[in-house]
Amino acid sequence: MSLTQELADNLAEDTFKAMNATGDDRFYMEVAKVIGASSTTLEEAYLTSIRVRLAERRARQFILERLEGSATGGDQ
Numbered sequence: 001m002s003l004t005q006e007l008a009d010n011l012a013e014d015t016f017k018a019m020n021a022t023g024d025d026r027f028y029m030e031v032a033k034v035i036g037a038s039s040t041t042l043e044e045a046y047l048t049s050i051r052v053r054l055a056e057r058r059a060r061q062f063i064l065e066r067l068e069g070s071a072t073g074g075d076q
């Protein structure tokens with residue numbers, strides 16, 4: 001993993017912790033603006049890491065909802 005990717009991933013991880021603690025689901029956009037003012041390369045890598053995490057979160061929620069629906073006899 002490159003330094004840029006590693007830094008971006010660490011920032012994304014810390015951002016998600018802050019988002020969970022504050023309940024602000026759009027906080028990552030503010031962080032991206034701060035990063036982008038200094039490095040568009042890091043900003044792009046950061047936003048990619050954020051998007052991957054958001055997609056993973058949505059997929060897990062979908063799976064849980066589907067399993068809950070199956071357990072209660074709901075429609076697929």
